[in-house]
Amino acid sequence: MADLELKTRQGFAPDAGHESGASALPDEIPITLTVNGRRQELHVRPWTTLLDLLREDMSLYGTKKGCDHGQCGACTVLIDGQRMNSCLALAVTKDGSEITTIEGLASPDGTLHPLQEAFIEHDAFQCGYCTPGQICSGVALLREGHAKTAEEIREHMSGNLCRCGAYTNIVDAIESVMAKETAK
Amino acid sequence: MYETHVGSPRNRVDGRKKVTGTAPYAAEFTAPDLAQGYVVNSAIAKGRITAIDTKDALAVPGVIQVFTHQNRPRTAWRSTAYQDEVAPPGKPFRPLYDERIHYSGQPIALVVAEDFEIARYAASLVRVSYEAEQHQTDLTKVREQAYTPKYRTSMGPPSPRGDAEAAFGRSPVKVEGSYRIAVEHHNPMEPHASTVVWEGDGKITVHDKIQGCQNTQRYIRQVFGLSASDVHVISPYVGGAFGSGLRPQYQLFLAVMAALELKRSVRVVLTRDQMFTFTYRPDGLQEVAMAANEDGALQAIRHDLIGNTSTFEDYTEQTVGWSGMTYHCENYKGTYKVAQLDTYTPGDMRAPGAPTGLFPSESAVDELCHKLGMDPLKFRLKNYNQVDEATGKPFTSKELRAALQLGAERFGWSKRNHKPRSMKEGNELIGWGMAVGMWEAAMQKTAARAVLTIDGKLEVASASADIGTGTYTIMAQIAADALGLPIEKVTALLGDSSLPSAPVEGGSWGAASTGTAVELACHAVREKLFGYARGINDSPLGAAGVNEVQFREGRIALISDPSRFVTIQDAMVAGGVDRIEAEETASPSKITMLKYSSYAHSAAFVEVRVDEELGVVRVTRVVQAIAAGRILNPKTARSQILGGTVFGIGMALHEESMADHNLGRFMNHNIAEYHIPVNADVPNIDVIFVDEHDDLTSPIGVKGLGEIGICASPAAIANAVFHATGKRIRELPITIDKILGTKEAA
Numbered sequence: 013m014a015d016l017e018l019k020t021r022q023g024f025a026p027d028a029g030h031e032s033g034a035s036a037l038p039d040e041i042p043i044t045l046t047v048n049g050r051r052q053e054l055h056v057r058p059w060t061t062l063l064d065l066l067r068e069d070m071s072l073y074g075t076k077k078g079c080d081h082g083q084c085g086a087c088t089v090l091i092d093g094q095r096m097n098s099c100l101a102l103a104v105t106k107d108g109s110e111i112t113t114i115e116g117l118a119s120p121d122g123t124l125h126p127l128q129e130a131f132i133e134h135d136a137f138q139c140g141y142c143t144p145g146q147i148c149s150g151v152a153l154l155r156e157g158h159a160k161t162a163e164e165i166r167e168h169m170s171g172n173l174c175r176c177g178a179y180t181n182i183v184d185a186i187e188s189v190m191a192k193e194t195a196k
Numbered sequence: 197m198y199e200t201h202v203g204s205p206r207n208r209v210d211g212r213k214k215v216t217g218t219a220p221y222a223a224e225f226t227a228p229d230l231a232q233g234y235v236v237n238s239a240i241a242k243g244r245i246t247a248i249d250t251k252d253a254l255a256v257p258g259v260i261q262v263f264t265h266q267n268r269p270r271t272a273w274r275s276t277a278y279q280d281e282v283a284p285p286g287k288p289f290r291p292l293y294d295e296r297i298h299y300s301g302q303p304i305a306l307v308v309a310e311d312f313e314i315a316r317y318a319a320s321l322v323r324v325s326y327e328a329e330q331h332q333t334d335l336t337k338v339r340e341q342a343y344t345p346k347y348r349t350s351m352g353p354p355s356p357r358g359d360a361e362a363a364f365g366r367s368p369v370k371v372e373g374s375y376r377i378a379v380e381h382h383n384p385m386e387p388h389a390s391t392v393v394w395e396g397d398g399k400i401t402v403h404d405k406i407q408g409c410q411n412t413q414r415y416i417r418q419v420f421g422l423s424a425s426d427v428h429v430i431s432p433y434v435g436g437a438f439g440s441g442l443r444p445q446y447q448l449f450l451a452v453m454a455a456l457e458l459k460r461s462v463r464v465v466l467t468r469d470q471m472f473t474f475t476y477r478p479d480g481l482q483e484v485a486m487a488a489n490e491d492g493a494l495q496a497i498r499h500d501l502i503g504n505t506s507t508f509e510d511y512t513e514q515t516v517g518w519s520g521m522t523y524h525c526e527n528y529k530g531t532y533k534v535a536q537l538d539t540y541t542p543g544d545m546r547a548p549g550a551p552t553g554l555f556p557s558e559s560a561v562d563e564l565c566h567k568l569g570m571d572p573l574k575f576r577l578k579n580y581n582q583v584d585e586a587t588g589k590p591f592t593s594k595e596l597r598a599a600l601q602l603g604a605e606r607f608g609w610s611k612r613n614h615k616p617r618s619m620k621e622g623n624e625l626i627g628w629g630m631a632v633g634m635w636e637a638a639m640q641k642t643a644a645r646a647v648l649t650i651d652g653k654l655e656v657a658s659a660s661a662d663i664g665t666g667t668y669t670i671m672a673q674i675a676a677d678a679l680g681l682p683i684e685k686v687t688a689l690l691g692d693s694s695l696p697s698a699p700v701e702g703g704s705w706g707a708a709s710t711g712t713a714v715e716l717a718c719h720a721v722r723e724k725l726f727g728y729a730r731g732i733n734d735s736p737l738g739a740a741g742v743n744e745v746q747f748r749e750g751r752i753a754l755i756s757d758p759s760r761f762v763t764i765q766d767a768m769v770a771g772g773v774d775r776i777e778a779e780e781t782a783s784p785s786k787i788t789m790l791k792y793s794s795y796a797h798s799a800a801f802v803e804v805r806v807d808e809e810l811g812v813v814r815v816t817r818v819v820q821a822i823a824a825g826r827i828l829n830p831k832t833a834r835s836q837i838l839g840g841t842v843f844g845i846g847m848a849l850h851e852e853s854m855a856d857h858n859l860g861r862f863m864n865h866n867i868a869e870y871h872i873p874v875n876a877d878v879p880n881i882d883v884i885f886v887d888e889h890d891d892l893t894s895p896i897g898v899k900g901l902g903e904i905g906i907c908a909s910p911a912a913i914a915n916a917v918f919h920a921t922g923k924r925i926r927e928l929p930i931t932i933d934k935i936l937g938t939k940e941a942a
Contacts, residue, residue: 068311077387083868128216132215139664140215177838
């Protein structure tokens with residue numbers, strides 16, 4: 013809502029009447045990111061989130077915007093191996109980080125990550141919009157190693173909303189990969 | 197053994213794109229020089245804009261234009277031009293039309309800038325002055341002003357039968373109650389968005405979040421006075437919609453307006469907050485009364501509703517009819533009125549009206565059973581009907597009895613002690629509840645095209661949509677079977693306005709309609725192909741008719757002797773063609789519509805655990821038994837039921853758009869405060885598809901699955917809560933305060 017936006021913005025937005033004026037845009041800041049294995053030098057304004065940078069400047073639209081407030085998990089990416097909501101991370105604060113998005117999970121030859129395969133096999137999505145976030149979150153969950161049971165998976169996957177209601181299949185998909193990894 | 201694709205579990209054909217993030221949604225199409233729009237919304241619920249100052253916004257470097265009612269380009273002035281394919285009766289809302297404010301959150305300006313952040317920042321600098329008028333957003337305050345609306349087609353209450361009042365009066369066992377379900381917002385994970393690509397020379401390509409690309413195309417043509425060849429809509433992926441994408445929403449109007457005016461590509465994406473500034477599942481004040489004889493024979497049903505609509509359209513849905521159709525009952529009366537509120541027009545949300553009407557009526561059945569001391573399963577079997585008593589027509593098929601029996605068996609219902617509060621484990625009371633559901637099995641006129649090429653590839657296409665339902669996949673399955681090709685050789689296309697005509701995908705009619713059209717088109721291709729195969733000199737098929745051959749593994753072979761065959765390639769070579777194309781239109785059977793009623797049915801069995809001290813309810817087990825005709829793909833079909841069930845859990849326990857009537861606004865306009873079920877809220881859900889043969893509803897025997905999963909689940913959960921606690925809660929969602937604040941029933 014417009015009036016609410018206004019209040020939250022007064023903190024950093026230049027005042028309309030100021031000398032520098034509303035017309036001044038914040039300066040761009042140079043940063044370096046390694047995205048899906050590719051090191052990139054970028055110039056970004058401090059108000060740009062990692063999510064918007066990925067989508068709008070790097071055309072990595074696989075990372076989804078569902079709420080822009082860290083409430084839905086659709087924008088989950090791996091930052092230095094940890095799952096994070098990229099909408100809550102201003103890009104400039106991630107200078108020097110390694111980012112993996114859904115586009116970076118499959119092998120260069122096109123072989124899918126086992127969890128991507130499992131999502132297809134278990135029909136762990138319908139509309140597909142939350143799916144990249146679910147998969148990134150699931151990949152990190154598998155690495156974190158603190159979820160062992162279906163109930164623990166449910167708990168640790170509850171930051172990723174799925175409005176189509178594919179939850180039980182998401183749990184099945186993660187469990188199937190977990191079982192294979194344990195068997196190794 | 198040869199396994200057909202239809203009827204077998206198949207992975208989604210669009211799966212790889214979705215798990216790799218390469219399926220493009222509406223906001224993910226791009227164009228050179230793409231400008232970004234950001235919407236400014238009204239802060240008041242009713243009144244007028246007295247001034248709108250865009251000077252500061254325009255001064256921000258990178259801002260291209262700020263559109264308001266004062267400088268918007270001319271569009272169609274007649275409100276009928278804004279009526280889309282599924283608009284309810286009335287005058288649709290026209291964005292930026294004039295200074296009038298009709299509801300809080302109404303779009304009042306669009307800031308267009310070189311990038312998203314600049315547009316968002318500049319939008320915060322738009323200063324608006326209003327002259328507010330007294331608004332009304334509280335349905336309870338306008339009960340007295342409720343009127344009989346102009347109903348949407350088949351959305352009116354069914355005709356009364358018998359004498360419900362008299363029968364209620366003389367029956368020995370009766371229940372009466374007032375019910376209400378909180379307003380819900382669809383909240384698909386993908387926010388509504390439109391990317392409009394300026395192609396030059398007045399032509400645009402539009403990527404819209406919509407359940408029917410041709411609905412978007414028609415709307416743009418009518419509103420902006422463009423010809424069909426000027427507007428191409430391409431929306432191959434929709435990130436959920438659940439009804440919110442049936443009608444074109446305001447971001448489409450704004451994006452198209454800006455693109456045409458600026459002669460430049462423009463994208464407008466709504467924020468999650470703004471997802472609460474258009475349609476929603478309506479509020480409703482319901483009264484349900486039921487009466488039975490001592491033996492449990494249902495005698496009377498009364499079901500009355502006052503729903504809300506906006507000040508500009510009459511929105512209605514089928515809500516009070518369900519109670520009169522689920523059971524045999526000679527005396528029924530339902531009424532449906534609406535009252536106007538200063539809000540946007542409510543809209544269809546997953547099974548519009550069905551869980552809404554079934555929550556009170558199936559709660560009343562449960563209450564009646566409690567009074568009778570009768571097993572709710574027995575009651576439902578005793579009052580079973582085979583005829584739609586609202587119309588007197590028989591059902592095309594109804595295997596609800598089998599669903600009830602199989603579901604009860606799987607759940608272990610026979611072990612239920614029917615006394616409330618009879619099960620406890622630790623701090624938790626355990627309750628088992630059940631309910632039945634219904635949803636209309638419809639089919640809509642839909643066209644499809646099939647193209648077979650000599651390389652053995654088949655393409656099927658229809659302007660339909662796949663909103664996560666699995667339309668792509670069932671199209672490919674049907675086509676692969678029709679011509680006996682591996683599914684990998686089939687490409688399914690949809691979501692493109694240049695493809696053969698299809699209506700919006702909704703009402704659970706997608707599979708029956710698009711599926712039938714695809715099958716017809718493929719059969720037409722098959723006929724031609726067979727003709728070529730027969731035309732070969734000394735054809736191995738001899739004088740066989742098309743019904744005496746099978747199309748399998750790229751061959752046309754005699755059923756009686758599959759060693760005698762012609763390959764597809766040989767047939768096409770013989771025919772001198774390298775492609776065979778056919779387009780066919782599928783229409784619902786007029787005879788079926790005249791003589792029968794067609795519905796999908798469900799029986800839901802639910803276990804809940806209630807911590808009475810904390811007031812927390814958890815659903816721990818669900819069995820959904822579904823009778824919905826032929827199941828094309830058990831894997832994706834099951835997912836539809838899972839999704840419907842989760843939506844039902846949301847309605848029963850979580851979802852609630854809370855209005856502050858002083859401000860006339862929904863206050864919890866984000867998904868931290870508007871709760872939808874998360875993974876930890878959803879237990880194992882056991883889905884059973886009951887065998888049900890039905891060749892009357894649609895030629896391919898399909899009834900549709902998108903909505904039936906939600907229909908019974910909220911009532912089953914509420915009934916389980918009653919069984920656990922002895923508390924009859926008549927307002928959804930069943931939140932902590934209601935568990936703590938409700939007394940046990942006598």
